[in-house]
Amino acid sequence: MRLFSEKYRLLTWISILLIGGFLTTIIASYIVSRDAIRQNVVEQALPLTSDNIYSEIQKDILRPVFISSLMASDTFLRDWIIAGETDITQIKRYLKEVKEKYNTITSFLVSENTQNYYYAGGLLKAVKKDEPRDTWFYRVREMKTDYETNVDNDMANRDTMTIFINHRVFDYDGKFIGATGVGLTLDTMTAILDSYQKRFHRNIYFTDDKGEIKIAGKSMKNIHGSISKLPGVSSIAKDILNRDTRPTQLEYQHDGATILMSSRFIPELDWYLLVEQDITDDVRPIERVFFINIIVSAIVTLLILALTLLAVNRYQRRLEIIAGTDALTGLLNRQAFEIVFQQAILDSERRRIPLSVILFDIDFFKMVNDNHGHLTGDRVLKDIASITKGAVRESDIVTRWGGEEFLVLLKDCPLEKAAALAEKIRVMIASHDFELGASELCMTTSLGVVEYAYRETWLSFFGRADKALYQAKNEGRNRVVASSSPATPAAQ
Template sequence: MSMAQTRIFDRRSLLVVLALLLFAGFSGVTLLGYFASYRQIHAAIVETELPLTSSNVYSEIQKDLVRPILISSAMAQDTFLRDWVLRGEGDVDEIARYLMEIRRHYGAFSSFFVSEKTGNYYTGKGILKRIQADEPRDAWYYRVRGMKDAYEINVDVDMANADALTIFINYRVFDYDGRYLGAAGVGLTADAVSRLIEDYQQRFQRTIYFADAHGRVIQLRGGRDGLGQDLRAVDGLGPLVDGILAARSGARQFEAGGDSHVLHFNYLPELKWYLFVEQNESTSLAKLRHTMWINLAISLVVTLVVLWCASLALGHYQSRIEEMASTDKLTGLLNRHAFEILAAKLLAEHRREPRPFCVLLVDIDHFKSINDSHGHTAGDAVLEAVARTLQGRLRTSDLAVRWGGEEFLLLLKGCHEKEARFMAEALRAAVAAAPVMAGGQAIPVSASIGLACHADAESIESLINRADKALYAAKQGGRNCVAS
């Protein structure tokens, strides 16, 4: 039996270990890179990108809203307005011209004054209406009348301009003795702020919105849906809202809809609003995850290519190395070391599936005399010839081993004693019938053979010892015979 048919070393285990090491190495490097990049991106979002977006939005809003606040403040302190009210609000055209001039001069979308005494709602066109406590659309005035702050910013529809969504600055007006006279101010269209928010959302793929001090969303355009929506009802964000309103600025992270969101918030004292800039971190990391999966796929392909190359190389060199390590250089038969490994495998197979097998110990008769008479070269030729004869008459499942000196061991698988004796006699006869030519001379050769068949639970050593005793009996019986 050749070594290609019975491997001493199974390279599959080595290839499996190599595959695991390679893929673990590639995967480890890829995952380390992914998590390092994740930390950098997360830090950039929290520490740089969201705060910078918030700052930019705030700066733009200041340009649009702080100026109207100053205008409304000036109206509340204007002596003309206060004197006109104190005179009894007699000439409506005067207040209409005043409000129209405020609107034209400062470019406001609307300007107004609501009198506490008469309840008249004045605009640049005169009296728009009379406010009433039971009218829901007039609730803003009664809220302003009862508040402690000097002004509020309110997003509402403008009744004087076809209910256009407007940002109103509602300033409280007092006379010279501190008595409440009403509310004055200007309004500007929400389109400018809305366009700003939309532009930033599209450019940076972030959600931008405002909320009042109670956590209700002030919806302009884009951002979170629902004017007046309570942020406490928002999935994932709700439990954080009270802490956000108390902290006034900072960053938070929450999970919603299976995604991770990073939120930066900042209180805007001029507007009395909170500015929220929110980014879906999972979406931001999608490209990074895609790259990670590509790298893992490449790693797998590289691992398979390396394994294929390693398998070819191992297959080539394993055969050569095993042949060198397991065969006898002179005869080409297995050596004792190889036999010990294969015998252990044979016994393991026998325990799983019992099958008979026998051992033949073959000894060349008078080999010392051949060496002494014809020289060691002739002795080597005899060993090679006998090895070829034995190997050539064995089955592919059998093993032929140079046991030492002029002795050979033959292991016959799936063979009972009767069949083993028949094969032993045939081998003995074949050796005797083939004299060896060496130095121009035909050297007659014969062999004695000891036979032993495996008994249940018997060790290989015990089996070989019985074969050796049988060989000794064959030699004592006149040589060139088979004994068991």
Template sequence: MSGPFSRYRLAIIVALLLLAGIFVNAGLYYRQGSQDIRHGIVEQGLPLTGDTIFSEIDKSILRPLSVAALMANDTFLQDWLKDGERDPERVARYLAAINGRYGITGSFLVSENSRRYYYAGGVLKTVSPADREDVWYFHSRQIKEAYDITLDEDMTNGGKTTLFINHRMLDGKGKLLGVIGVGLPQLELSAQLAAHEQRFQRRIYFIDRSGRIVLDSSGTTPRRLAEQPGLANLASAILAGGTEPKKLEYSRDGNRYLLTSRLLPELGWHLLVEQNETLALQPLHAALQVNLAINTTILLLVLIAVLATLQHYQRRMRQLATTDPLTGCLNRLAFLDLLPGWLRACERTGAEPQLLMIDIDHFKQVNDKHGHQIGDQVLREIADLLRSQLRGSDLLIRWGGEEFVVLVGSHGEDDALAERLRTAVARHVVSASGKRLTVTVSLGLCQWLPPETLEAAVARADLALYAAKQGGRNRVCHAAPYQPIDEPIA
């Protein structure tokens, strides 16, 4: 890592590690949470819903089935059929009494001998193999089971789709006397399922042995399970033998569904309860997003605070490494670091590098007479004064002790800047501890042109400064011109 980010390498690495930790932790949290939700749905939610529905089915369907079985074994009806079905009003009153006692709306009896269809209102019709509406009867008289369940239109109740329990009626010798049973309006059963679906937030429906959806909350006509999106591959597994509940899953329209199936032997139906797992995981998704947002925000705030602190201390460290702590001037290390760039800037602008060596006159006497604390104040104020007279492109360096070096790009001003600096210092009054002090400076000035080295230029400026000291101080002296040393002729 290089460039401006190299200074923050450690902070960025730590932040990335923390961010990775946040996402890994969030992923583990989501994985565990989704597993818990899935386990709760499959092992508890769906089975408990199935148990509840089974108990409700016991009231809605199994009890009417018991009523149909009771009617099929009623000796009164058997004797009435054997005696030639005299006085049909008696059977009509019987069926009406059954309806009233058990809250059933569609009890009926079809005689095998006369093929008459009896209901609470009397005789509805005579069934015939040629009538498509009567196919159910001729199917029921052929089955080996005691009863079957069909969906058909109830002509005694305005043609409403009704769930009929058709129970075979046999005499003591096993001879078929007829088919008797009850009808349950499909809409009432579907409404019960819809209420349970609303309560449990799960889909509930029943399929028969052939794989038809015979009852669900929609109240529509039967549909085959294999034709339903996502369920085609599960139909055979659901209808496979065994009474143990089955736990299955499938996908539809981008959602994942968990499903349990259990056989109801009395009806020959399978009860299916399913739940949209994708929808159930949405609260977990939302919690995960909020958790990630909060943790990421906290991390960003901490990172900003850390970077700000690092930047502050790095700036402070750079300042301490490159700046004289007493005067705020550049130190020699910073000067050497900035010098190549400064020389290139002079070359671009056509300025001639000019070096000034500045020394405070009689500074040792200031320290001896007034103390080092006042001496330090003098150094600070002189440095501030020099800085105020320079341009932004000029360099002010504390060279050591009471000596300063100034590098300026000259455009023909010669010693104008040096005189301005000398005059400004001479006029300045230092006020310290109730005392007013004035000091002066001596300056050595030289023009620095390649190929002269920095050391050579400093040495010439130092000689000029020495000349200013010897000449009475508080003055500017020019260094002798640079004289390159000729290389020996081979």
């Protein structure tokens, strides 16, 4: 109840701030512009900054840059090149999945070792230094930056004019081993710009760092060449090309109209984003409304962000503690372990590495509770959790499975090593002084060890672990039983 009351209290504050901010903006806009723009105040006085457009670009256009970066750092892609590029179907499937998942026109990889050009359809060709269409690869190889944007024809898609994101790939020693990335068609980019211009009622286009216009919407089909030769824009061309990632506000005159321009450099594309608005006779009242709204919006936004961040952090910490850990031992609980285990299974099957678990139970634990009380029993459980965590690797996951049962997830660990580790845990627990009194027998455990079989179901895997555990108990307790296969258990 307390959690919900705090949540609704936060929502109340956010609502009050939003309503206050909107009311202030609307009232201020009305007072300033009622005599100048009258009925059009709502449609034409809405402020727009380059941040609005930039946030949209991050979602629609910069996405391929991030995709290419992920591909270049993907261990599968690098390992496949280092291993000798023997199975082309693997890289073909990988590039096809990238292309389909992220809806790009193309995805590619060019190997430095073999000079082979791979795409979603397989091996396209081998690049050559004396081939003009392949000069981009040798340029990328010598680049100082990690990636570039390049407009070129895509041979894999009928020479469609495409914007490529070319990202350098390095091995684990920092040696260049290839180039990878994705591409968007110019038609796609033009359609994106057209949608922006329709939504925001602004002229939007891109130039490179030399001022050459690279992309403009269809509504600006007559805009081309260098901005230094465009009427009006030529007077501020040098101020535009300042490589400042913050918005630069500029204006120029053209055919008697005052044009306001917002320019900012986007390092991910190595291009400039230019946003234009014809303000003409309404410039003064709109500027006043603009600055008032900016101030109000900034204050409201900062307050909302501060309150939201405070609340999110607080509730996130609480939820993570409640949902993910066992309150007594501090270990992962069973629900949180299921998420970790699913990820470990995917990693094991993708990388073809062994995955094992140790499921163990405290022998005669009920006697501890009966003879010494539940507080002592809780202390024993915490001690055993601490002993187990100290015995395994940092990458291994220790979970309280339930009651006096514990489970250890061992990544990249075959059955033999897992059984040896289980024996180590058994010995450490058996030799530990739990301070139960001189007359009390030492604490012992029964442990079952299994290795995951490829494509094995959850029920089968943990069912084998459970059978191995109970076999250890039936054979006298204080021992390790390893299940060597889904059908054949073997005692240690």
